[in-house]
Amino acid sequence: MTTETSPVTRAERKKQELRREIIETAFDCFAERGYHATGIADIATQLGIGHGTFYRYFENKRDIVDHVITDLVERIVAALVADNAPEAVNSLAGYRAQTARIGDALARIFGSDPRLARFLLLEAAGIDAEMRERVLDFYDTAAQMTAEYLHHGVRVGYLHADLDVDATARAINGMILAAVLSELRNPDPKAQARMGEAIRRVMYDGIAARA
């Protein structure tokens, strides 16, 4: 009679909660020990549930890892897309600022949880052939996203008119990839800031001494 919701909803919510906890614990285990070294029992034990319970929420071991990945990618994309539409920018300075914003967002995401990079960049592709393709798909999608920013810049005129947009997008993403990887060994935020700065200098100035 109070603000209590219906029992159905409450049970449903609890179910979703456990489902989420399983995904997170699985992510934890996979990132820490690796997919193949992680048993379903490990995930269940770490979460404090029976391992049979796991199978009430996910089909099998392969199923959960798909959900883990989907979950992570969604979170990353959501964090990047926020307030960073390609069309929101109309000058080199604006783009540079946007680049910094995106870089900061990435640093925040990957910096907040080292397991993220470890799992996505080092572990995932080795799970099986299908996952390998999924990782490559992910890189392709990321390249397309970056390419859109470049396209916009070329159209508006603040980027080289003859920029090879697709190839350059991949190159830029490679630098981001390197930054994320470097953080795994050197989680110091200052080092991360330096990586961001270096990437932006390469992007805008190149590396050559000025004439």
Next chain:
Amino acid sequence: MTTETSPVTRAERKKQELRREIIETAFDCFAERGYHATGIADIATQLGIGHGTFYRYFENKRDIVDHVITDLVERIVAALVADNAPEAVNSLAGYRAQTARIGDALARIFGSDPRLARFLLLEAAGIDAEMRERVLDFYDTAAQMTAEYLHHGVRVGYLHADLDVDATARAINGMILAAVLSELRNPDPKAQARMGEAIRRVMYDGIAARA
């Protein structure tokens, strides 16, 4: 009969030969099916030896993968170092040419065998925690190598005096990484050439429209 080497040596040579064949076949299987999906028996069968024989040449499954990696890294480093000492260059134009040479060499190495990238960049890190560290070590070493080139350029004066050498080296290597990864999906040599060109343009010109 005179040129005949001693039997011991001949046997030894044969042994080394088989050892090498096992390493290559293991690489083949690991790259194709993945480390975890590959059984010792798969390697032995593909090579036409008994799988017990495998254990006369390598301690265990983990042992062989170490040797595979060592072998690959050696081959790659050898191909890169040849005629590309950092000190051999004294001008931006020379450096640019050297960059192109190195890029060509990389394209040749990774283009000649798609399993190389697949195994080193997608498979290896997922094998276990130790291998993950080894892969990260490899990235560190590669960054140091690239950094030497940049250092030299700064010292001689054809690169920015205040270049953040280490961070920039990682960024550049990230672009190379992206190029190698892109080749996995798009093995067309022309696409590869475009990637190289785009990377060099970013490095030397940046992406901004000229003033």
Next chain:
Amino acid sequence: MTTETSPVTRAERKKQELRREIIETAFDCFAERGYHATGIADIATQLGIGHGTFYRYFENKRDIVDHVITDLVERIVAALVADNAPEAVNSLAGYRAQTARIGDALARIFGSDPRLARFLLLEAAGIDAEMRERVLDFYDTAAQMTAEYLHHGVRVGYLHADLDVDATARAINGMILAAVLSELRNPDPKAQARMGEAIRRVMYDGIAARA
């Protein structure tokens, strides 16, 4: 409101009803998929109840199968006994007619539901050692029932005086068993009629050509 029975009785009746439905559904599943391939959840789902409810009506999986069998045997015996008392007959012609009646009844029972033979003759004995004994008990009981008919015939005089009643009863039941089994593959009523006819001819005429 006057004819209304007490609530206890009504609830009790409903309970008995569900109990019966569970038995029937279990029979259905066991006959269709087999005992071992049938899960409690399958039965519950097919009946549209929660599988926890099952355990409010039956101790466990083994319990239900006992009830299923008891239920089936009762139904079969009831159908056979009706109007077919051994003593009701006093001549060979009468016995022959009775045999036909019983055969028709059996054909009706087993013909009406192929799951019956499938479950009782092919599935039940494989459930476990105890059930195996129960099935053998059933064959013994059936032999005794048939033997009573033969006994009566010998006493009255229309059957061989020196008939080995027990062994012959088993032999006759074996023919019935064969008829029921043949129906599983050939459910055509005409084929069934032929089997009945053939059995009766063997019983009364033997197979030898007449002198």
Next chain:
Amino acid sequence: MTTETSPVTRAERKKQELRREIIETAFDCFAERGYHATGIADIATQLGIGHGTFYRYFENKRDIVDHVITDLVERIVAALVADNAPEAVNSLAGYRAQTARIGDALARIFGSDPRLARFLLLEAAGIDAEMRERVLDFYDTAAQMTAEYLHHGVRVGYLHADLDVDATARAINGMILAAVLSELRNPDPKAQARMGEAIRRVMYDGIAARA
């Protein structure tokens, strides 16, 4: 240099021997405990081998049971066919003698090993749907074999000219089935002999008192 065969042959023979032992032990377990209650580990332990060894000889649990059945059926058919060709007989007396011979052979086969009937008649059909069909196929095949004997008798003239050969064959096999089943409860050879005698009396004289 003695009578020793080549090593290859010896190893091969040993392999075949173990294979046979596994089949026999599996038969033993299946007949004793039932297919579903028998674990691969049970078979292996009873035979004194590691359970992994089992899988070097048979694909999986289902595979072995197929081989067990095939093996048994072969043995039974071989024992029956020996010296009992339908065409070898040309008179009722001869046929009666042949019937007795076959009955004796069956009694010997099934009497020598009670597990045979237990497994084939009570256990096998309950294994799964496919095996159920195989058992029914077996009954069909047996009916065809018996029918051939009857056909021959009709052709030659010592059996009823208008005998419903197929249906009668099934009926006769049903009596045999009953005899084999009865032996499970009453392994006394005398009882078995009585069953055989009763079956033959039914076949040749019928059960009716002589006019």
Next chain:
DNA sequence: AATGAATGAGGATTCATTCAT
């Protein structure tokens, strides 16, 4: 009373590794 979420014993199967031949 009905439900279904949780549980874990149990069992099939794989595969790296050993070792007798």
Next chain:
DNA sequence: TATGAATGAATCCTCATTCAT
């Protein structure tokens, strides 16, 4: 030295059963 038969630890997954709601 090469082999492959044997092994059993390890792991995924199922499903009968319990019990809190």
